[in-house]
Amino acid sequence: MTTDQTSPDPKRQKTEMRIGTHSGTFHADEALAVFMLKLLPKYKDSAVIRSRTPDVLEACDIIVDVQGQYDGVKHFDHHQREFSETFSPAFKTKLSSAGLIYKHFGKKIISFQLDMNHDDSRLDVLYDKIYAAMIEAIDGNDNGQSAYPDDVEPAYSTSSITLPGMVAALNPAWNEASDDAYLDAQFDKASKLMGDVFVDLVKYYGRAWLPARDLVKAAIEQRYQFDQAGRIVVFDQFVTWKTHLFELEDELDFKGQIMYVIYSDGKGWRVQAVPVDPNSFKSRKPLPEPWRGVRDQALSDLTGIDGGVFVHASGFIGGNQTRDGALLMAQKALTL
Template structure:
């Protein structure tokens, strides 16, 4: 999506932001705006000259003004806005643009213009899972209490840190043209990650729910207590399964999920929570770390491929073999 600001027509829309060092929030804000057809070919103006910025159609992260129409800055002392009353993170320019244009952006990226329920779901989910972290970073909010020491340093691989590193070193040219070119790279970096995240939610995660609902409804054909569900192909099932169980008043009932990995079949233990590494019922201790013929001999099921040493996942060459492993694991 990168474009040079040179030789634009008088009718071309203009997106303004500040000159000098750039950051993750305005890099993303600009990209998000340019996902919309009316801003797709917009000229990017980087300046701190008020008169120059006033000529722009929309201005992000500069001028100390916010009206939700033309101005999207968050630096003014009196600004305390959050995404909604359910959030505590102060918005950055990225959050401001997303708050006002997010549903339109999602509809454009995922083709969901006529699905209001899906847009509402994705609008909140994308903010929670992507944009809020950018707001927090720009406003100096730590994800964890500062008295907790991390086991490694993650700062060099976060999106904001990668954007920061795209700014010129003190040994490199830092004129306006050089900074513009680097800003465009930063904007593409942030925007590509954002767009892919939106696509993953709207085109992968959301459609998977109907398959989880059907698999949950069909589960008693594999186990009379409904503890096994089966998918013909992999779908992102974890969060949906917890929601489907909750809606049915049966939280914790499903213990194993089976699906094809394209070559064979996997058996996965359902975690205690969607992001937990602890399983409701891990695969048997005796199977863990074993592979192929050795695993066949231990569990007595042909075609066994492996069981992870932590017991949360295993594999078999066939659907029936994976199902037999799941049924036996329930009995042990």
Template sequence: MSPLTIGTHNGHFHADEALAVYMLRLLPTYHSSTLIRTRDPDLLQTCHTVVDVGGEYEPSTNRYDHHQRTFNTTFPNRTTKLSSAGLVYLHFGKAIIAQHLGLLEDSEQVQVIWEKVYESFIEALDAHDNGISVYDPKAIAAAVVEKKFSDGGFTLGAMVSRLNPNWNDPTPSDPVEAQKVEDEKFLFASTRIGEEFSRDLDYYTRSWLPARDIVHKAYAQRLEHDSKGRILVFEGQSVPWKDHLYTLEEKDGGKAKVLYVIYPEKPTPDAKWRVQAVPISKDSFESRKPLPEAWRGFRDEKLDQVTGVDGGVFVHAAGFIGGNKTFEGAKATALKALDL
């Protein structure tokens, strides 16, 4: 049998169709697929699957364009309009994740990862391609908020855009050869952004997901350390906890908030212990309750003197984290901080 053909547009390429092609080729059906980059309707008609071109969204015929005036499809429980990356992920993402985990598509773990990877990775591409800002531009203007420096366009979309040919790059005079050169650049971009997707998927399946059960157990036991449940303890070793903690708190109605997380620096009996203040949000540098200002910047014996707790190691100058030689000392430090 001849390999299936994926069609997408030629010319300037973008992150969404670059990733869409990569994701499709992760699956056995498309693993050996060929690629046609064109805007010729007759050529696109010959393709088994078409992404980001053709003016049609019809899963039954494998058409996944999002440029139609009437298109308004979003991912479940999200508001960002999908791009071709989001459409391919919507329809094929569970199969990709199930294959990665060796599970059935309808398993709970696949559902959890499917939602998480969309929120953490795919949605940003959908928004970028559809011209949707992270913040409301009118609200930003009204608040007179200005960037303090240029971030250099370090986004997934910008990364792919920089892989396009420059306007003054030499171009073969033969149209066929010129298209071949452009296609090679596209395939490089597809592989590049695909590597980022695969790293993200690998992290969430191999690290983030196993951590969920550990965080759930610690959350269920938090009243053992503080009557109001404001301290979370990881006894064996720390795990990626922020996403899981915020989700658990949200399910509890958001009334009780964990303020400090205690964990060993490494999974050994002689490990020192950390006390970390919980950020107000996952990516924030602001803590819900920083360690007391009077403790900040002190170390060792001087820290013991100001805290009244033996075994102190340090408290960061910003107050977001501190350390003690023992679990008992770390817990005593957190308990004292709650009342200051």
């Protein structure tokens, strides 16, 4: 619940926590910042105080997006002229109140949402990934930092379907009568909108993206049993692998070494040539040209490998009835 007050409440009990933010028109960054704080046990049952009165705000336990101060303890505002904080040296986007709260409390929030130990090394991976996947865009939008070069003209407007656009639409229209109670109620809606998306994102990355990454990393570590140079990766269960493979190549410093990935399609097995980059149709090493467009027994006869199913005309993928057959295709393709 949000309240707009003009003077401190001398009767409030010391055990009651308060989150302070500005009253009036609201934005996506503080709406999310407040929601993230309330995901922490310490602030779970906090009152949200929306005000412009300095004494009222200073009576709060933590203050976001107002008061012109940032100390990483109580004050989390980014509107100061000299403010230039970023998430880490790897990022250039200046933080908003959402980024500030995430920077200081993000790991705790993720660990509570996913029931992860605070010292789990994978927490660092999620912390960076979730910032890049969502929080950075909120920071950039609030600070007026475009995701595109200045000379790029958008083909159409997306402002009304972005999260900041949806939050902006919850503010009263210029010709709509409103009072503090209405604004506070709308802020609650905005905070829940931002927060629900954030929580769903955290759960996706923790429960789907991270397990996939673990499987891809484990398969990469086993690649030398299939090829002495480690150019073939085999997945014994289906997993979304492409983005993880490229990210792990950079992280583990073996970029460009893996040529083929083998996995089941539910009926048989596929051998897929790794593209030169995640969005490219060009492969690092396409399957051999003589195999392309050949199917079934003709493919088996040509390759000398039983169980042939097909090789695509471009050579980016092929199939075999068995795991061993697909592996033999990849191993032989490396020699041709």
